[in-house]
Amino acid sequence: MRAMMYRGYGEPLESVEVEIPKPSRGQVLVKGQTSSVNPVDWKQASGKIRLIMPNKLPCTPGYDYAGEVVSCAPDVTGFAKGDRVHARIAGINGGASAEYALCGVDVLTKMPDTMDFATAAGLPLAGMTALQGLRDGAKLPMNDASERVLIVGASGGVGHLALQIARAAGATAIAVCSDRNAGLVRELGAQGVLDYNKPETFSTQPPFDVIYDCVAGDAGKWCGLLTKSGRYASCVPGVGTFARKAVSIFSSQSVAPVMLKSNAADLAVLDSLFGAGKLRVLIGKRFPLSALQEAWKHSESGRTTGKLIVDIAT
Ligand SMILES: NC(=O)c1ccc[n+]([C@@H]2O[C@H](COP(=O)([O-])OP(=O)(O)OC[C@H]3O[C@@H](n4cnc5c(N)ncnc54)[C@H](OP(=O)(O)O)[C@@H]3O)[C@@H](O)[C@H]2O)c1
Incomplete structure (x- = not known):
């Protein structure tokens, strides 16, 4: 099968032919249709985060995967050949930038019938980070109309999903993004928009119960905008x-x-929100698998809107 691979940290991606892997205990083999880019992919490949998130080298990167089940390990139940599935693949290398990938059933769900493969690849990693950040990190009740939530980075992969999850939870959601993305985040449900280039306007806001930071992890900067018992969470936690x-x-x-902790239960929550029409994945751009390096370059620019999708079966 064809796979993208880097041989060492900081080295370019190559397209290589490798053997199709065989599923072992608890795994299924999936023939991929789509994957998606997450900043962690190129951060790991650079070697800059190798102390906290090392790869096994050479590495076929990528974590989000959507496709059809080809075969299952003998102990696997609940999945069968032909099922349309998606996952945030667990493990240090991921392996999603390839024509076939092994997925553990503990992180795998069957895609809702109405979900297309681009959405299915865009949802797992960013969606679970959004859900877990709000629900577990910031303790946002999943059904409380009195909560006021600020999503920092609401136009990006994690942020645009967090914004919709906050709305689905009944909260009032305000977005922080650039002026050029204001219309887009309003379409996704933002009830107010703050331009990150005009921070002087932030202090006029009523205080927030929750701030979810998907950009910089600068808690000091944001905690002043919280209520006295407000909760701040960041998926980019710095010192x-x-x-x-x-x-x-x-x-x-x-x-x-x-x-993020990958698990099928949380992915199923996201699938249900999608099925209920409360969550959609905004597709910023699509790239063929052979152009993965270019997709990473785009992601590294920090200007991604929604998700970057990688088409494997082209
Ligand atoms: N901890 C975890 O488990 C975990 C999981 C997933 C992701 N992450 C991390 O979370 C971060 C976000 O991931 P992502 O996939 O959402 O990234 P992304 O899609 O690349 O985010 C890009 C978006 O950020 C916006 N942005 C840039 N600077 C901003 C600012 N100062 N204020 C508000 N918005 C700003 C950009 O808007 P403009 O173009 O308008 O500037 C763009 O829409 C990454 O650092 C990633 O590594 C961590």
């Missing part, structure tokens, strides 16, 4: 976030670094 978390034991405000 400042951890320091603020440490001192938050003396405060009624809480600070939570978010680290």
Whole structure:
């Protein structure tokens, strides 16, 4: 099968022929239709985060995968050949940038009938980070109309899904993005928009119960906009976030670094929200698998709107 691979940190991606892998215990083999780019893919490949997220080298990168089941390990139940499935593949290398990939059934769901493969690949990693950040990190109740939520980076992969999940949870959701994306986030449900180039306007806002930071993890900058018992979560936690978390034991405000945990139950929650018409994946751009390097370059620019989809079966 064809796969994209880098042989060492900082080295370019190559298109290579490798053997189709065989599923072992708890796994299914999936023939891929689509994958999606997440910043972690190129961050890992650069080697800059190797101390916290090392790869096995050479590495076939990528975590989001959607396609059809080809075969199952003998112990697998609940999935069969031909099922349309998607997953955020677990494991240090992912392996989603290939014509076939192994997926553990603990992270796999059957796609809703109305879901297309681009949506199915765009949803898992970013969607679970959005869901877990709001629900588990920021303790957003999933049914409470009194909550006021601020999503920082609401036009990006994680942020645009977090915005819709906050709305689905009944909250009032305000988006932080650039002026050029204001219309787009309003279409996705934002009830107010703050331009990150005009931070002087932020302090006139009524305080927020929840702030979910999908950009920088600068807790110090945002906690001043919270209510006295407000909750801040960041999926980009920096030193400042951890320091603020440490001192938050003396405060009624809480600070939570978010680290995604792949699991099929949360992906099923996202599938249901999609099925109920409450969640859609905005497709920023599509690239063939052979142009993965170009897709990464686009992602690295920091200007992605929604998700970048990789078409495997082209
Ligand atoms: N902890 C975890 O488990 C986890 C999981 C997933 C992702 N992450 C991390 O979360 C971050 C976001 O991921 P992503 O996939 O959402 O990235 P992304 O799609 O590449 O985010 C790009 C978006 O960020 C917006 N943006 C840039 N600077 C901004 C600012 N100062 N204020 C508001 N918006 C700004 C951009 O809008 P403009 O073009 O208008 O500037 C663009 O729409 C990445 O650093 C990623 O590595 C962590």
